[in-house]
Amino acid sequence: MQNDDSQPDDQQLTAAEGTLMGRVRRALEITEGVEIARRYFVINAFDGALTMLGLLLAGLxxxxxxxxxTALSTTLLAAMGTSTAMAISGFSxxxxxxxxxxxxxxxxxxKAKQSQQSMSSYEDAVQTTSLVIAAVDGIAPLLAASAxxxxxxxxxxxxxxxxxxxDLAVAICMVVLALLGVFLGRISGKDVWVFGVVTLLAGICTALVMFVFLLATSAVG
Structure with missing residues (x-):
């Protein structure tokens, strides 16, 4: 008789977990994918926000x-192309x-000779988790860029x-960066304002570096 502790993943979906969201939630629990998806979301939203900031400053x-x-339409077109590419790249x-x-x-x-039932459940959960994480990775920069x-x-x-x-787009970008920091602070259980300030400083540093670069290339007077 097999030890129940050796196959914790053999539990069947309950009636409450029969929905699509229930199955996704169960798969993420089995594979511990929630934390990974959360990290991907923050990292890629952060990347998307900073990329948009660079485009905005260049447009200005x-x-x-x-x-x-002309500057507006060029910047908007560049942002659409860049965010779409980031989404596809992130997902794939x-x-x-x-x-x-x-x-x-x-x-x-x-190789550890897990039971066939356990393996089947885990393989299904793996496929679901991979798709969810990929979707989060792709959507995060697109959401940040859209806002x-x-x-x-x-x-x-x-x-x-x-x-x-x-001007409003730059302001929203700074707010998005700060909110991502606050979100990280809540996850870590530390001071949310410290994380918010740190991510906001990343945006300010990006702006300063961009300004110096533009000065060096005589793009601004």
Missing amino acids: ASMAVLAPR GAYLAETAERNREVDEMQ IMFPLVLASVGLLDSSVGF
């Missing part, structure tokens, strides 16, 4: 030599990496002045 600088509408890269890593775990479990670039969309349809749209 280009207004010194380009018509405001995370899925391949997670699948490879999880397959290694499955092979190790097979940050929304004022530029409003400006592009004439609801905001171009310069106001840029």
Whole structure:
């Protein structure tokens, strides 16, 4: 008779877990994927926000030599292309990496001669977890970019002045960075304001480096 402790993953889905969300939640619990997905979300949202900040600052600088509408449309198009590429790259890269890593775990479990039922449950959970983590990885930068670039969309349809749209987008970017820091602080159980300030400083440092670079290339007066 097999020891129940040797196969904790053999539990069947309860009626409450019969829904799609229930199955996803159960799979993440089995594979401990929640923490991984959370890390991917923060890292990629942070990357997306800083990337958008760089594009915004370049767009603002280009207004010194380009018509405001031209600078606006160019920046918005660049942001759309960049965020889409980040989303596709994030999804495909995370899925391949997670699948490879999880397959290694499955092979190790097979070598340890886990029960067939346990292996089947774990393999199903692995596939679900890999897809969820990949989706989070892909969506995170897209969400950050969409929130940050929304004022530029409003400006592009004439609801905001171009310069106001840029200024609001930069402000939203800083807020997004600070909120990501607060989220990290809540996860760690430490001072949320410290984390918020640190992530905000990352944005400020990016702006300063960008400004120095623009000065060095005579892009701004």
